[in-house]
Amino acid sequence: MALYVQKFGGTSVGSVERIMAVAERVRKFRENGDDVVVVVSAMSGETNRLIGLASEINDEPSPRELDMLVSTGEQVTIALLAMALQKLGIPATSYTGAQVGIFTDSAHTKARIQRIETDEMREDLNAGRVVVVAGFQGVDEEGNITTLGRGGSDTTGVALAAALKADECQIYTDVDGVYTTDPRVCSKAQRLDSITVEEMLELASLGSKVLQIRAVEFAGKYNVPLRVLSSFEDGGPGTLIVADSDQDEDSMEEPLISGIAFTANEAKLTLLNTPDVPGVAGRILGPIADANIEVDMIVQNVAPAGDYTDFTFTVAKGDYKQTRKILEETVIPDLGGGELRGDDSIVKVSLVGVGMRSHAGIASKMFRVLAQENINIRMVSTSEIKISVVIDEKHLELAVRALHTAFGLDKPSEDD
Amino acid sequence: MALYVQKFGGTSVGSVERIMAVAERVRKFRENGDDVVVVVSAMSGETNRLIGLASEINDEPSPRELDMLVSTGEQVTIALLAMALQKLGIPATSYTGAQVGIFTDSAHTKARIQRIETDEMREDLNAGRVVVVAGFQGVDEEGNITTLGRGGSDTTGVALAAALKADECQIYTDVDGVYTTDPRVCSKAQRLDSITVEEMLELASLGSKVLQIRAVEFAGKYNVPLRVLSSFEDGGPGTLIVADSDQDEDSMEEPLISGIAFTANEAKLTLLNTPDVPGVAGRILGPIADANIEVDMIVQNVAPAGDYTDFTFTVAKGDYKQTRKILEETVIPDLGGGELRGDDSIVKVSLVGVGMRSHAGIASKMFRVLAQENINIRMVSTSEIKISVVIDEKHLELAVRALHTAFGLDKPSEDD
Numbered sequence: 051m052a053l054y055v056q057k058f059g060g061t062s063v064g065s066v067e068r069i070m071a072v073a074e075r076v077r078k079f080r081e082n083g084d085d086v087v088v089v090v091s092a093m094s095g096e097t098n099r100l101i102g103l104a105s106e107i108n109d110e111p112s113p114r115e116l117d118m119l120v121s122t123g124e125q126v127t128i129a130l131l132a133m134a135l136q137k138l139g140i141p142a143t144s145y146t147g148a149q150v151g152i153f154t155d156s157a158h159t160k161a162r163i164q165r166i167e168t169d170e171m172r173e174d175l176n177a178g179r180v181v182v183v184a185g186f187q188g189v190d191e192e193g194n195i196t197t198l199g200r201g202g203s204d205t206t207g208v209a210l211a212a213a214l215k216a217d218e219c220q221i222y223t224d225v226d227g228v229y230t231t232d233p234r235v236c237s238k239a240q241r242l243d244s245i246t247v248e249e250m251l252e253l254a255s256l257g258s259k260v261l262q263i264r265a266v267e268f269a270g271k272y273n274v275p276l277r278v279l280s281s282f283e284d285g286g287p288g289t290l291i292v293a294d295s296d297q298d299e300d301s302m303e304e305p306l307i308s309g310i311a312f313t314a315n316e317a318k319l320t321l322l323n324t325p326d327v328p329g330v331a332g333r334i335l336g337p338i339a340d341a342n343i344e345v346d347m348i349v350q351n352v353a354p355a356g357d358y359t360d361f362t363f364t365v366a367k368g369d370y371k372q373t374r375k376i377l378e379e380t381v382i383p384d385l386g387g388g389e390l391r392g393d394d395s396i397v398k399v400s401l402v403g404v405g406m407r408s409h410a411g412i413a414s415k416m417f418r419v420l421a422q423e424n425i426n427i428r429m430v431s432t433s434e435i436k437i438s439v440v441i442d443e444k445h446l447e448l449a450v451r452a453l454h455t456a457f458g459l460d461k462p463s464e465d466d
Numbered sequence: 467m468a469l470y471v472q473k474f475g476g477t478s479v480g481s482v483e484r485i486m487a488v489a490e491r492v493r494k495f496r497e498n499g500d501d502v503v504v505v506v507s508a509m510s511g512e513t514n515r516l517i518g519l520a521s522e523i524n525d526e527p528s529p530r531e532l533d534m535l536v537s538t539g540e541q542v543t544i545a546l547l548a549m550a551l552q553k554l555g556i557p558a559t560s561y562t563g564a565q566v567g568i569f570t571d572s573a574h575t576k577a578r579i580q581r582i583e584t585d586e587m588r589e590d591l592n593a594g595r596v597v598v599v600a601g602f603q604g605v606d607e608e609g610n611i612t613t614l615g616r617g618g619s620d621t622t623g624v625a626l627a628a629a630l631k632a633d634e635c636q637i638y639t640d641v642d643g644v645y646t647t648d649p650r651v652c653s654k655a656q657r658l659d660s661i662t663v664e665e666m667l668e669l670a671s672l673g674s675k676v677l678q679i680r681a682v683e684f685a686g687k688y689n690v691p692l693r694v695l696s697s698f699e700d701g702g703p704g705t706l707i708v709a710d711s712d713q714d715e716d717s718m719e720e721p722l723i724s725g726i727a728f729t730a731n732e733a734k735l736t737l738l739n740t741p742d743v744p745g746v747a748g749r750i751l752g753p754i755a756d757a758n759i760e761v762d763m764i765v766q767n768v769a770p771a772g773d774y775t776d777f778t779f780t781v782a783k784g785d786y787k788q789t790r791k792i793l794e795e796t797v798i799p800d801l802g803g804g805e806l807r808g809d810d811s812i813v814k815v816s817l818v819g820v821g822m823r824s825h826a827g828i829a830s831k832m833f834r835v836l837a838q839e840n841i842n843i844r845m846v847s848t849s850e851i852k853i854s855v856v857i858d859e860k861h862l863e864l865a866v867r868a869l870h871t872a873f874g875l876d877k878p879s880e881d882d
Contacts, residue, residue, distance in 0.1 A: 066522040100542065106482045108549040115552070118560050119545035122538035126516065129535035133524040136531070144534050148564075149609055193565055 052217035053085045053175070057185060057207030060094035061224050062281035063127050072281065073134035075222075076180060080140055085175045087210055089185040090131055091203040092123025113158030117187070117197045121147070124184035124203070132182045142180040145170070147187035147195070152206065154188035154196045161188055161196035163205070166213040183210060204265035212272035219274050220288075221261060222281035227289035228253065228260055230459040231310040236451045240461035242308060244290040247276075249308045252402040252436045266291065306405035306412060307457040310450055316346060317370035317394035318429065318440060319377065320362040324388035326352060334361055337380045343369045347398070347431045347438065362429060364440065370394045396428060397446045400438040401453065413437050419456045425449050468633035469501045469591070473601060473623030476510035477640050478697035479543050488697070489550035491638075492596060496556055501591045503626055505601040506547055507619040508539025529574030533603070533613045537563070540600035540619070548598045558596040561586070563612075564605035566597075568622065570612045577604055577612035579621070582629040599626060620681035628688035635690050636704075637677060638697035643705035644669065644676055646875040647726040652867050656877035658724060660706040665724045668818040668852045682707065722821035722828060723873040726866055732762060733786035733810035734845065734856060735793065736778040740804035742768060750777055753796045759785045763814070763847045763854065778845055780856065786810045812844060813862045816854040817869065829853050835872045841865050 056076065063069050072088070079086050100120050104111045111119075128144035135142035151167030174181045185203025188196050198205050204221055211219035227241040228250065245253070247270035251263060260278055269276040270293055279288025324330060335345060348363045365373050374392055382388045406412040413430075416437055420427060425448065429440035441449055454460055472492065479485050488504070495502050516536050520527045527535075544560035551558035567583030590597045601619025604612050614621050620637055627635035643657040644666065661669070663686035667679060676694055685692040686709055695704025740746060751761060764779045781789050790808055798804045822828040829846075832853055836843060841864065845856035857865055870876055 066519060069523060103482060103542070103546060104549055107485060107546055108553040111549045112552055115545045115548045115560060118548070118562075119542060122541045125538045125541070126519070126535060129531045130519060130523055132531045132534070133520055133527045136528055137524040144531060146534075146611075149611075195562075195565075 051083045051085070053087070053214060054079060055087045055089060055207050055211040055214065055216045055219045056222060057089040057203055057220070058091070058222045058281055059203060059224070060091045060097070062222050063090050063131065064094035066130070068281075069127070069130050069134050070137075072131060072222075073138055073140070075281070076135060077138050077140055080180065087171060087175070087181045087183060087214065087216070088131065089183050089203055089207040089210060090124060090127040091185050092120070093127055096123040096126070114194055117158045117161075117195050121184070121187040121195045121197055124186055128182045128184045132180075135180055135182070140180055141178060142182055143174055144182040144184075146184045147206070148189035148193070150181075150183050152183075152188035152209070154190055154198070156190040156192070156194065156196065158194070158196055160199040161190070163188060163198070163209050166209060168213050171210075171214065198264075202262065202264070204262040205268055208265045208268045208272075208274050208276060211274045211276075212268065217275070218277055219269065220277045220279060221265070222279055223260060224280070224282060225260060225278070226280035226283055226286045227278055228291075229309065231450055231454055232312070235312070235447050236310075236454045238451070238454060238460035240459065241286075242289050243287065244292055245308050246404050247291055247293055248435055249402050249404055250291050252400065252433075253309050253311045261291075306409050307401050307403035307459065308405070309402050310399065310453055310457075310459070311402055312397055312399045312446060312450060314397045314443060314446065315367050316364040316396060316398055316440070317367045317373075317392065318362060318364050318396050319370075319373055320360065320391040321377065321381070321385075322360050322389040322391060323358045324361055324382075324385050326357055326359040327385065330359055330385065331361065333384060334377075334381050335363070337376050337384075338365070338373055341372060341376060343373055343376075347429060347440065349429055349431065364396075364398070364429070367394055393428070395443040396440050397443050398438050398440050399446070399449050399453070400436050401457065402436050404435050406437070407434055415456065416453065419452050420449060423448055423452050467499045467501070469503070469630060470495060471503045471505060471623050471627040471630065471632045471635045472638060473505040473619055473636065474507070474638045474697055475619060475640075476507045476513070478638050479506050479547065480510035482546070484697075485543070485546050485550050486553075488547060488638075489554055489556070491697070492551060493554050493556055496596065503587060503591070503597045503599060503630065503632070504547065505599050505619055505623040505626060506540060506543040507601050508536070509543055512539040512542070530610055533574045533577075533611050537600070537603045537611045537613055540602055544598045544600045551596055551598070556596055557594060558598055559590055560598040560600075562600045563603035563622070564609070566599050568599075568604035568625070570604035570606055570614070572606040572608070572610065572612065574610070574612055576615040577606070579604060579614070579625050582625060584629050587626075587630065614680075618678065618680070620678040621684055624681045624684045624688070624690050624692060627690045627692075628684065633691070634693055635685065636693045636695060637681070638695060639676060640696070640698060641676060641694075642696035642699055642702045643694055644707075645725065647866055647870055648728070651728070651863050652726075652870045654867075654870060654876035656875065658705050659703065660708055661724055662820050663707055663709055664851055665818050665820055666707050668816065668849075669725050669727050677707075685709075722825050723817050723819035723875065724821070725818050726815065726869055726873075726875070727818060728813055728815045728862060728866060730813045730859060730862065731783050732780040732812060732814055732856070733783050733789075733808065734778060734780050734812050735786075735789055736776065736807040737793065737797070737801075738776050738805040738807060739774045740777055740798075740801050742773055742775040743801065746775055746801065747777065749800060750793075750797050751779070753792050753800075754781070754789055757788060757792060759789055759792075763845060763856065765845055765847065780812075780814070780845070783810055809844075811859040812856050813859050814854050814856050815862070815865050815869070816852050817873065818852050820851050822853070823850055831872065832869065835868050836865060839864055839868050 132142040132144040154161035185206040229239045233239040276291040425445045548558040548560040570577035601622040645655045649655040692707040767776045841861045
C-alpha cells in the first residue's frame with residue numbers, strides 16, 4: 051500500500067475517452083490498495099483557446115486576469131475526472147489549486163509555490179477518496195488565483211508529492227519514458243530505466259522536453275522519486291528519475307553517458323577582432339540581456355598578442371536578427387571595432403552523463419568520433435556532466451547516430 | 467453619482483464583440499461619475515457545452531462536481547470583461563463568487579445565498595475600480611463552489627445590489643423591457659414603463675420569462691429598484707420593477723391590468739364522477755406529487771347530491787402521459803371509481819394586475835370578451851392580482867388580442 055501522486059498532461063485528458071481511460075488507470079491502483087492523488091492539466095487545446103479569446107480582446111491582458119481565465123482549463127478537467135471516477139464507483143473529490151491550499155507568491159502567470167496545506171487531502175485519503183487536484187494553479191495570500199506558468203502541472207505534481215511525502219510521483223505523458231536520444235533521429239535510441247536528476251535537467255534544458263525543468267529541480271531538492279511513463283500504453287515501467295546520491299558511482303556497469311540531447315533552435319554570433327578592453331564580455335552581453343534575449347553558450351578567445359579578442363555566443367533562432375542589430379548598432383560602436391559573423395544554420399549536440407565526471411577522455415572520444423565522420427566542430431562548451439558541440443545543421447542526424455553507437459547507447463538489435 | 471449593479475446575460479456576452487460592447491456601455495456610466503459593479507453569465511452556449519461533456523462521462527454527475535464544472539463558464543467571462551475594460555483604460559478587477567464572498571448553503575446546483583461580504587467590493591469601488599463578479603455562483607462555508615441554478619445570475623445581481631445598497635440593479639437582456647403581452651402574438655403589445663414586483667412575479671411564472679423569478683422575489687424582499695433593459699439597443703429606459711408600496715393605488719390613471727400572460731405548455735386532466743370520499747383531493751394528487759410531477763391549476767366541483775365529485779387539474783405537457791397512467795393505474799382503483807378525461811390541446815391565458823384588487827368586474831368583463839369571440843372557457847382560477855382561464859389551443863391568439871384591446875393595453879396606433 052503506497053501513496054502515489056499521478057499527473058496527467060493535456061493530451062492524456064484531451065477527450066472524454068481519454069479522461070475515462072485515466073479513471074480506469076487510477077482504479078487499478080485503488081484496487082491494489084494504493085492511495086492516489088491525481089493532478090491534471092487542461093484538456094489539450096483548451097489553454098490555447100482561452101489565450102486566443104484574451105488576445106482578441108486585449109493584446110496585453112493583465113496577468114491577474116489571464117490567470118483568472120486560463121485556470122478554468124484545469125478546473126474543467128478535475129470536475130470531469132472526478133465524475134469519471136465516481137462513474138466507476140470510486141469516491142473522488144476535485145479541488146482547484148486555491149481550494150486544496152497551494153499557496154504561491156503573487157507573480158501572476160509565473161508564480162512560485164510557497165506552501166501547501168495537506169490536511170484536507172489527508173482527510174480525503176484516509177476516508178478512501180481519490181483526490182483530484184488542478185495542476186498549474188495556486189492562490190496567493192490575498193486570494194487571487196495564480197498560475198505557475200506553462201507546463202506547471204508537473205511542478206504541482208512533484209510539489210504535492212513532496213508535501214504529502216508520497217512514495218512516488220508519476221508523470222504520465224505521451225512518451226513511455228526518457229530515451230538516450232530522440233528516436234525520430236536515431237532509431238537505435240532506447241528507454242532509460244533510470245536517470246539522475248542532474249542528467250535529466252541537462253537533457254530537459256537541451257530539448258528532450260519530457261518533463262518541465264522546474265519539476266525536476268523540485269524533485270531533486272525534496273528527494274521525490276519521480277517516474278515518467280506513458281498514459282497511452284499499459285504497464286511499461288517508464289523511467290525513474292533519482293536523486294544523484296542514489297546512484298552507485300562505483301558500479302562498472304553504469305554507462306558513462308546517459309543520453310544525447312540536441313537542439314536546432316539556436317543561432318551563433320561571433321565578434322572577431324574586438325579590442326580587448328576591460329569588461330569586454332559584459333559590454334557585449336549587457337545590451338543583449340537588456341533586450342531580454344537569453345544567451346546560451348559563450349566562448350571567448352583572446353588573441354595571442356592580447357590586444358584583440360574573439361567572442362562567440364549562441365541565442366535562440368528567433369532572437370538572431372535582433373541580436374545582430376544590437377551588436378551592429380550598439381555594441382560594435384561602443385567597443386570601437388569588431389567584425390560580426392553569424393550563422394543560424396547550426397545545431398547543438400550534447401553528451402550528458404554523471405559518469406563522465408570520473409572518466410577523462412569523454413571529450414576527446416567525442417571529438418574523434420565526429421572527426422571520423424568529417425563533421426566540423428564550430429564551438430565547444432563543457433560542464434561537469436555535459437559536453438556540448440555546435441555543428442552545421444546538416445550534420446545533425448549523422449552526429450547523433452555516430453555518437454549514440456560509439457558511446458554504447460544503441461539498443462540490442464533484434465538478432466542479439 | 468450613483469452606484470449601479472449591472473447584470474449581463476449569456477447572449478449579451480456571447481462573443482468577443484459583445485463583451486467589448488458591454489465594456490463600452492460600462493464606460494459611459496464611469497464617465498458620468500457612477501460606480502459600477504458588473505455581474506455576468508457564461509458566454510451563451512458555454513454552460514450547455516460543459517453539461518454536455520459531463521453527460522458524456524456520467525449520466526448522473528455529482529452535484530458538487532457539476533458546480534465545479536459549470537462555474538468555469540462565468541469565470542471565463544469575468545476575466546475577459548475585466549480585460550476589455552482595462553483595454554479601454556478603465557481599472558477593473560474580476561472576482562469569482564467564492565472570491566467576492568457570496569456565501570451560500572451547500573445545496574449544489576440550486577444553492578441559496580446566505581450572506582455577501584462587501585468589504586472588498588467597497589474598497590475597489592472607492593479606489594475607482596469597476597468590480598466584475600461571476601454570476602450564478604457562490605461558495606459554501608466549507609469552501610465548495612456552489613451554483614444558484616440556471617438563470618441564477620439575475621439573483622446574483624439583485625443580491626449584490628441589496629448588499630451594496632445600490633441605487634439600481636439593471637438587468638440587461640435581449641429584450642428592451644417587460645411587455646403587456648408577447649409581441650409575437652399581439653402586435654399591439656407595448657413596453658411597460660413600470661410594473662410591480664407582484665405583477666412581475668405573476669407574469670414571469672406564466673411565461674413572460676424576462677427575469678428569473680427568484681431575482682424578482684429578492685428585489686421585492688430587499689426593496690431593490692430593478693430595471694430590465696436591452697443590451698443590444700442603446701438608450702431605452704426599459705421597465706422599472708418597483709415594490710408594491712411605491713405604487714399609487716388611488717391614481718385613476720393606473721391601468722387595471724398590467725399585462726396578459728399565457729402558456730401553451732400545459733395539459734388538463736379531469737376525473738369525473740369520483741366517489742366523494744374524505745380527502746379525495748389528497749388521494750388524487752398524492753401519487754402525482756410522489757412522481758415529482760408539478761400541478762398548476764386545480765378546480766374541484768362537488769355534485770349537487772354530494773356523493774360524487776369532479777376534479778380537474780393541469781400539469782406540464784411533458785408530464786401528461788405519465789399523469790394519465792398514474793390516474794388510471796393507481797388513483798381510480800384506490801378511489802373505487804371515476805371517469806378520466808384529458809386534453810393536451812389547451813392553453814392558459816392570464817390577466818395580471820394589482821389594479822384588479824380594488825376593482826370588481828374584471829373577471830366578468832374577461833368572460834364577456836371571450837364569449838363575444840365564441841371562445842369556450844374550460845377552467846378558471848383566480849388570485850388577488852391574476853385571473854387565469856384555460857381555453858382551447860386554437861383560440862390562443864384570438865383571446866390574447868381581444869383581451870389586450872378590451873383592457874386598454876394596445877399601444878396607440880401610428881395615426882393617433
